[in-house]
Amino acid sequence: MKIAIIGLGHIGGSFSLGIKSVDPSHYFIGYDLNDHHSKTAMKLGLVDELVDFEIATTTADLIVLATPVNIIASQIIDSLDRLKNDAVLIDLGSTKDLFCQTASQHPKRSRYVACHPMAGTENSGPEAAFSALFKHKMMIICDKNKSDTDAVEKVERLFKQLEMHISHMDSKEHDRHIAYVSHLSHISSFALGLTVLEKEKNEKNIFTMAGSGFSSTVRLAKSSPAMWAPIFKQNNSNVLEALSAYIQQLEEFKKVIESDNSDQSFHLMEKANDIRRVLFGIENKS
Amino acid sequence: MKIAIIGLGHIGGSFSLGIKSVDPSHYFIGYDLNDHHSKTAMKLGLVDELVDFEIATTTADLIVLATPVNIIASQIIDSLDRLKNDAVLIDLGSTKDLFCQTASQHPKRSRYVACHPMAGTENSGPEAAFSALFKHKMMIICDKNKSDTDAVEKVERLFKQLEMHISHMDSKEHDRHIAYVSHLSHISSFALGLTVLEKEKNEKNIFTMAGSGFSSTVRLAKSSPAMWAPIFKQNNSNVLEALSAYIQQLEEFKKVIESDNSDQSFHLMEKANDIRRVLFGIENKS
Incomplete structure (x- = not known):
């Protein structure tokens, strides 16, 4: 499938590298506000193609928001507004309550799966991305019952391919x-x-x-x-x-x-x- | 030479194992108040022979105090009282000022070298001893000018064999x-x-x-x-x-x-x- 990585840093880059290493069948498009990060991400092979945010969110089968938490909320709305009917949106931010609240009134809420990988290092930027970051780590999925079953299944399959553990939790908890x-x-x-x-x-x-x-x-x-x-x-x-x-x-x-x-x-x-x-x-x- | 290790735990045991691994010519005698630790230390080969504190301090060429800091001060006095004229006493405790003060009035002060290895893990006991603990770590020697030159040289030679870095410092600092x-x-x-x-x-x-x-x-x-x-x-x-x-x-x-x-x-x-x-x-x- 076509996977869009929004935010080509340590987390977004490691996510694409991890999936590439276990399943090379996917095509990765990427977007980052920071031009230098974008170019570095391409050079390092984190994604296959650079696109703008609109192309990323309208064409991808899976959109992954790996941006700082202060911009994820608005990106969730912008992405849900645009995404294809059967596409899925996830975010990998360190907070979950605000995003679940933000998405709650959107007609396409059920295509959003709120995720938080318990992975990361003290380093940042595309140069800090590595394919094993998520291996054996915990992925928390919040408010799962607000998401379509097929959407949850789709992303859980990917997480399992990354050899992650999966846990479900309420977003406030x-x-x-x-x-x-x-x-x-x-x-x-x-x-x-x-x-x-x-x-x-x-x-x-x-x-x-x-x-x-x-x-x-x-x-x-x-x-x-x-x-x-x-x-x-x-x-x-x-x-x-x-x-x-x-x-x-x-x-x-x-x-x-x-x-x-x-x-x-x-x-x-x-x-x-x-x-x-x-x-x-x-x-x-x- | 004959080296006495007083306190057969993580630090004392790692010190003897480290030296044994680079120079098998030394003979290690050991003492620990805790009978179980003593037996385990013998079983693990941390020392070659168990002796009592008096034998350890009267017969060794180098006495190493690797005990908790609340008993080092009195052990410094007891050791200096007994040690052979050309023998050397060191301690490996995490504090230094009190020990240097305690030793200062002793006629054999100059045979004591106050040491603190910047090494250790969160584990304790003889089972946690391993030969590489001190490798590439920093050994701090305090108030070096109060110790005889030959005593300092003797222990620095050992620390260098362990591939340690050496730094000198005032004990209060x-x-x-x-x-x-x-x-x-x-x-x-x-x-x-x-x-x-x-x-x-x-x-x-x-x-x-x-x-x-x-x-x-x-x-x-x-x-x-x-x-x-x-x-x-x-x-x-x-x-x-x-x-x-x-x-x-x-x-x-x-x-x-x-x-x-x-x-x-x-x-x-x-x-x-x-x-x-x-x-x-x-x-x-x-």
């Missing part, structure tokens, strides 16, 4: 959970980066000692502000709830360290060790 | 920096783990969506409370300073997200992106 297990991790990393960079102004050699533990916790601070600023804005209330809960846990740590009570800090960390159970689950998904 | 680039990372992870585990009580399926980004930032929450509670206690004032600075950065994020100002959150994250420069340095040390 998605946004609540994702604030905790993804959006908050990013803020904790960004803030850690800022804290140590600020300290570096007075202590030039502070990074001599930084090792793999620091790298691991601060890695997400390399993430793209253009992608994340709209996510925090769009998932505002859930993110603020998660962030407040996080600050409260840190204040608790501060209190027990201040009180010089090793038993209490031991106890807090012992409770946190329960995360082993969760990480075991994540690492053994593949 | 070490403790200030390490609070930011290691101790704070651990608290940020522990608190992130606690926040999401707490949320899980009401939202059972929250971890369905957790992916590699979350894993990376929360990984250190698996770390041993028995190791970390004494570190936070011992580096109390530096850790509290770093933690307060971190909470302040998070409050700043909260403020800009609350004010719904994407430009400001974009700007904060763009500043944090400068961490790329630092991570590039860490990842290219090897």
Whole structure:
């Protein structure tokens, strides 16, 4: 089929490369607002042809929105307005509630499937695209019952070809959970980066000692502000709830360290060790 | 030479395995308060012989303290009291100021070299020991001028055999920096783990969506409370300073997200992106 990738960056590019690697029968057309990204995407073979947004949305059998979340909502409407009767529209954005709400009144709502792949790295742009990004990762599909069965089946077939796991969820629940297990991790990393960079102004050699533990916790601070600023804005209330809960846990740590009570800090960390159970689950998904 | 490893866990065991793998001429004697650890260490070949603390410290040419930081200070005194005239004592603890102060009045101070390897994983115990742990990692030596030249040369030769990088630093500076680039990372992870585990009580399926980004930032929450509670206690004032600075950065994020100002959150994250420069340095040390 003809697949249109809107947004030729890390996510959109990896999606097309992944499918190309398992099923070369599809034809990929692509569009990106950024001319440099478009040209790079062509050079790297992420898509077979560059087209404009109108051609992409009127001719494709599957339209994939892989753009920042601040423009997905309007692109959903523009795409649904134009898409062929049996075509399917998906988005791969990190938030879901607003998009499902936006689409809800559209006569073609049922051709839209709201998706969120739990995949991505701290890198961005077409150069960061690679075919294995989605392999063994979780694809969340939201409000599945609002989409036509054939539309859901069509995209799930593709996700399975990519060897992804599939989970279904309510879009509001998605946004609540994702604030905790993804959006908050990013803020904790960004803030850690800022804290140590600020300290570096007075202590030039502070990074001599930084090792793999620091790298691991601060890695997400390399993430793209253009992608994340709209996510925090769009998932505002859930993110603020998660962030407040996080600050409260840190204040608790501060209190027990201040009180010089090793038993209490031991106890807090012992409770946190329960995360082993969760990480075991994540690492053994593949 | 005869090398005594005191504390047969992840760090002590990896140190002996690393040296064994590059230079099998040494003989390793070992001591651990925990009987089960001792037996496992022998079974895994981490040391060649189990001895008691007194034998270890009176007969070894090099004594390596790889115990939790709350017992290193007294072990430094007990070791210096006993060690042979030309023997050398090192510790591998995560704090350095207290140990250098403790040793400072001892007549044999100059046989002690204060060391901190920037190596370790979230795992602990003798089963977590592996020979490559120290390879290409940074070894910090503190207050080098208080140690005899031959003692420093002796241990630096070993560290170079392990293919480690070596850096020299003042012990107070070490403790200030390490609070930011290691101790704070651990608290940020522990608190992130606690926040999401707490949320899980009401939202059972929250971890369905957790992916590699979350894993990376929360990984250190698996770390041993028995190791970390004494570190936070011992580096109390530096850790509290770093933690307060971190909470302040998070409050700043909260403020800009609350004010719904994407430009400001974009700007904060763009500043944090400068961490790329630092991570590039860490990842290219090897």
